[in-house]
Amino acid sequence: xxxxxxxxxxxxxxxxxxxxxxxPNFTATFSFSLCPTCSNLAKSPGLAxxxxxxxxxxxxxxxxxxxxxDLRDVYRTRLTNSFNTKNPSQQIQEMxxxxxxIEFSTTPVFLAEYHDPDEHDPNKPxxxxxxxxM
Numbered sequence: 622x623x624x625x626x627x628x629x630x631x632x633x634x635x636x637x638x639x640x641x642x643x644x645p646n647f648t649a650t651f652s653f654s655l656c657p658t659c660s661n662l663a664k665s666p667g668l669a670x671x672x673x674x675x676x677x678x679x680x681x682x683x684x685x686x687x688x689x690x691d692l693r694d695v696y697r698t699r700l701t702n703s704f705n706t707k708n709p710s711q712q713i714q715e716m717x718x719x720x721x722x723i724e725f726s727t728t729p730v731f732l733a734e735y736h737d738p739d740e741h742d743p744n745k746p747x748x749x750x751x752x753x754x755m
Contacts, residue, residue: 622677622681622684622685622686624649624674624677625674625677625678625681625684625686625688625692626686626688628647628678628692628695628700629681629686629688629689629690629692631647632689632690632695633689633690636690644699645699646699646700646701646729647695647699647700647701648700648701648702648703648731648733649674649702649703650703650704650705650733650734651667651670651671651674651702651703651704651705652667652670652704652705652706653666653667653704653705653706653707653708653717654666654667655669656669656670656673659672659673660673661673661676662720662724665716665717665720666706666708666716666717667704667706667717668717668720668721668724671702671704671721671724671725672724674700674702675696675700675725675728678692678693678695678696678700679692679693679696696728697727700728701728701729701730701731702721702725702728702729702730702731703730703731703732703733704717704730704732704733705732705733705734705735705736706732706734706735706736707735707736707737709737710735710737713732
């Protein structure tokens, strides 16, 4: 509800300021963690939270919010998902991206913050190359 309200407020601010033309996308960055209390994708790191955000923007009344703007359209045209992780880069494809492509195929995503858990290991795999290959 709070993120839906914040995005709605930003769209209002753009209108009040007379912003025209191309506008930047919105994002809410989620932790690469499980959400056992989420109703969907609870066992998929980060995805349950993204699913709930999409649901809140597409059905804000369900969450007790009455928007001033068309949040469904904002989600469809201006939302980019993002997440933070400290998991080894080799896990991201299997644990996240494969399912992401199924659930959110038309919504861009980016890795907002990455902490390499093996940064001090001289025998670690090439994390940077792994991330580029994704």
